[in-house]
Amino acid sequence: MTENMSCYVLCDPNKCTGCKACELACFAEHNKENNDVAYTVGTVTIPVTPKLYLTKTEKYCMPVQCKHCEDAPCLNACKKHAIYRDENKQVIVDQSKCIGCKDCVMACPFGAISILPVSDNGAVLLQKDKECVKAASKCDLCTGIEGGPACVRVCPNEALRLVDLNEEQLAKSIATANSLYDSRLS
Amino acid sequence: MMRVVEIDKNICTGCRECAKVCPAYAIEGEQGQPQTINVDKCVMCGQCVQKCKSYVSIVSHGYEAYEKVKKERGIPDSVTEPLFAAHNVTHIEEVKKALADPTKVVMASAAPAVRTGLAEEFGYKLGTLSDGKMAAAFRALGFDYIYDVNFAADLTIMEEGSELIERVTTGKGKLPMFTSCCPAWVTFCERNYPELTDHLSSCKSPQQMQGAVQKTFGAEINGLKKKDIFNVSVMPCTCKEYECSREEMKASGERDIDVVITTRELAWLIKDAGIDFKKLKDEKYDNPLGDFTGAAEIFGVTGGVMEAALRTGYELITKKSIPAVEIPAVRGGEGFRSADIKVGDLTLRVGVVSGLKHVVQVMEDLKAGKMKDYHFIEVMTCPVGCVSGGGQPKLLMDTDKELAYKNRTGITYKMDESLPQRKSHDNPSIKKIYKDYLKAPLGEKSHHLLHTHYVKGRAKTIND
Amino acid sequence: MTMGVHEIEDAKLIFNFGYNGADSHPIVQRRIVRAKQKGATIICADPRVTECARIADVHMQLKGGTNIALVNAMCNVVYNEGLVDQKFIDEKTVDYDAFVEVIKKYTPEYAETICHVPAETIRKAARMYAKAPSAMILYGMGVCQFGQAVDVVKALGSLALMTGNYGKPASGIGPVRGQNNVQGACDMGALPNNYPGYQNVTKPEIQEKFEKAWGVKLSNKVGVPLTHVPQRVLEEKDPKKQLHAYYIFGEDPVQSDPDAEEVREALEKLDFVVVQDIFMNKTAEFADVILPGTSWNEHDGVYSCCDRGFQRIRKVLEPPKGVKLDWEIICEISTAMGYKMKYKNTEEIWNELIDLCPNFAGATYAKLEKYGNIQWPCRSKDDSDKGTVVLHQGKFANPDGKGKFYTADWRPPQELENEEYPLSLSTVREVGHYSVRTMTGNCRTLRNLEDEPGWIQMNPADCEKLGIKHGDLVKVVNKRGWCITRCNATERVAKGATYMTYQWWIGCCNELTIGSNLDPVSNTPEYKYCNCRVEKLDDQAKAWEYVNTEYKSIRERMGIKMVGKEAV
């Protein structure tokens, strides 16, 4: 049996319309506590910094987000140990440790990471030289947020899905076994 | 041409989620390509503005794009919230200019639904009432008179109720009569059912009544010249900006409403002035044009105009007190519902349309002669009435929509319950204005100031 | 080289054997990198993890001194697995059967015991090489600087023969020669057995041709190879055969030849030594006469690239006052010795040369100017003859037109590791410093990158055993001599093996190398293998003092001006 695997959100580009509701919801959910983002747009005082990124090709589109790789190149590339694996095997960026070196961005084969400004208390954090603090921003599967991944919840087209391969593999293997059983007579 | 609702081509991702909510099928474009609004179809309801999530992003548009877009749209620097592809054109700078102009007497008046949403923009729970805080905010912003469109809502009931009674009892005028306070609906009707515009009540919307009264009666009682008065209307609606610019809306001789801003823009104005909304103490509206009843407040929700009209209509017809002020039969959500209401010997068959898409079947039935039993039909373009209007605070997550509508509606009815007068004709200031100025509903002055006519087939352009 | 250097970029497969382009010729390595980027397969045979090994698809990290066993084993795989180009062998080659007899013994398993390369890796490399649509072999000093060197070259040539890798683009075999214009020196006849253009001194018709052209009597005897000089000075008893005078031109044998002690002895004993060079060097310290020469950018001329390409070089700087051009010096000496040699310019010399060398005849200055680079053979002065990129097209350049198979049994290096000297020592190159340090040691930026006393590359495990750390000064010693250098602990070298570059005056590894094991054909010494011992130096401060004092004293002796920090 394979290792217990981390979960991730996967989009079905056949359903995605590219509305960015996922990006906005992601931002809203992650900034309720520290940046006083409430229900409405008017409560936002900082730049929208999502953790997944709508990507358009000529024919279709979808948000790209972290796969929570089992041997995560971003985690391996991070010299500051600002990327860690939590108890649920999710790959998480500790933005307070990130120095914005961009190694993880280069390492990630999916383009799931962007370097974006960091805000606290409703304002963008500034460094000594008044430049804004920036950190790697990527999907954390809404760890610690009630209701699970916000992107999945808000998608108007149900294009996003939380993938738990552990369960799916099991279901698939049972289905395969059943079909073998069914076909044993023929 | 006047621009009311627009889609910014540079920001639109072409998701066409807006097209799904557009009741007028006005949004055109290929999937995945920037969309355009067909102005010949658009009713300016702003539901696309509410729906759009395609924001100006530092990731896809860069760091400078946000400030650039803000500047292009004439949004104050102080605004920090995300900006989206679909947006309504703001007139906030005109309001700021008027407030800063010492020669102008600036009068504020806000629609009933505004006070159910405004607080959300300051971090309050969905559907927190901010009636008193809003009055205080207007005062802090430097408005000279803090009036209220709710006053005109009561006035509307007087006029529209009387008109209904007249149509029902004398046979003068077409039945069923349709409400005319929703400008998006009126525009839709003029465009698509020109032959049926006679069914519309000739009453102006509360906003326009309020404007006309402020610049005439209001000028008189306050010793002002109407040309010095600058009327600012705050609306949960994007179409109201268009409504106030219609040629017919100059009963006072001037433009009756000078500028309309939305609930969201009022929040910008408050933030721009550095007012700490949370710290504001409740204040009162100015008399007499700021007095209102519970009947006026429920204009903000679907079925509210109907319910308010019935409360007054019942008593005007029967000369008796209505047995139950609340009429749950006309309350509800999106769609079309009808009810038979006993008014003395009369049974009024009424209908309520919530969501403009649902009006099409009604109108087709009307054309087919299937609506003969109906006396009065209320039409609201937005899903659950003005509380869900295109100018209301925009939700970051549409999963909160249901809760927002429920709470805003709930607080509207709660406010109605809490008010001393709940029937428009009980409003003392209404009584006073008829006594001192208008004389009687449907009278000559009313006809001039408070009623309008419709342009059949107002079709081709918004600002013809 | 049977190919052009520029063809490397287009190779489908490069078999890089004992050649470290990144350190020796970065510009060639660039072509290898580009080939890789363009999808070429790279096989590298090298005892160290060189830059080429690092990007190779297969790296055979063989033990030093086992080259031919590895090549034979690869041939064995190609033969046994039927990967040969039989048509090519039948039509274009000779001596195949004798060759097969030798390689039969060299199964990969057998070779593994000699080379320490896993049999499977040998098989994999052999299959890759044989199955490639075209394959190119590049080799360097890792092949040539052994007592058994020419055998390996022939064996590599045979590997290319049995797979038909000749006469087509981006194939063949290429010695990427060590020094710039070393090919030119050979082309020009600076070899003991040849006139210019590889025309043998023992052939009467050649002798006659040159006698006629120059108007003098010429000898038909083969001269003394460079590496035989010490022996001919020190050990030759017959005074007529003994060497008495030595004219050294652009060489620093004290630094570059093996067994430096022996070279110094020979120079001491010689009656008369002339050194012609651009800067002082260790050999010049023994000179009776020093003739200051001009550097590469102070004169005109022609260089030959390792791929037989002639290129014009042009003067960009005026030489210092009083310094004569090299060819002017030669003319004057010749004239003084009784042969009136006189030229107006280098073109005149060149024209004389190409008229005497059929293979160069077409490479006129005008054409070099026009085409930039002409690879010989270029036999016609006609504009259409632009030289020859690929050799051996259609038939081989041998008299019978056939490619000749040859290989030999493996012979171990002469001096192996033993209890007293448990490590092997090989000389290598480092990028930035060229051969001896006469030129690059005087280039300030290069000296800033690396300077005395150099480094000895060692496996970290060996360092740990000896208790030495990276950067420590150590003493390297064997029975011939010793030197002091710094320890470079690196995973890139195998346990038991050490490597040093031979330009350093203090960290001078040629104090230790062997002068006596020469390849019987090329007379090249076994620079790549001798034994040694590395000793830890407990008093590092004292060792540094020795290094600094020694360096200062050498520079003082050579008259190099002391300035800045060193002057203090």
Place this chain on the structure above:
Amino acid sequence: MRQFVKGNPDLCIGCRTCMIGCVVEHEGRRIFEIDPDGYDFNPKLHVVKTAKVSVPVQCKHCENPACMAACPVGCIKVINDAVVIDQKECIGCKSCMQACPFGVIDVISQVGTSQSDGSKRVVANKCDLCVGTGNGPACVRVCPTEALKLVSEEAMQESVQKKRVATAEAAKAIADAMAD
């Protein structure tokens, strides 16, 4: 995002031309003309060779530079979007060197300077992207194998965008496979 120079170990041959290019760019042509020991030879990048890689390492020009945050005298500044050490103000405290997780800051002694006790000034040294020269990073220009690239914000975004498109294409394939 700030630009930075990135070395590619697949292309690097370890020749260190970049290091010389760096010094020549910062010291100017005078280094070929003056006393060989009268100039600083302090490359702002270093070629690292291990068993697996050869590649120059240099400052990443982090968005939130740990070195800048650690500098007690504020001599690490952002100039033209490059993180630059003002060596005139540096006190040689080595805090930045410790804070930098990449080991790309050196502490070097400056020729021709002296402290009150006569010893040479020792200051921090690292890649400044050759700001102010107008030529762009010298290391990139001189590399014979084009192993060094200046990664601009645009290039970075382009590369991320490419990867995102590829990810979307893969997701489409998964969705199509699951729909079958």
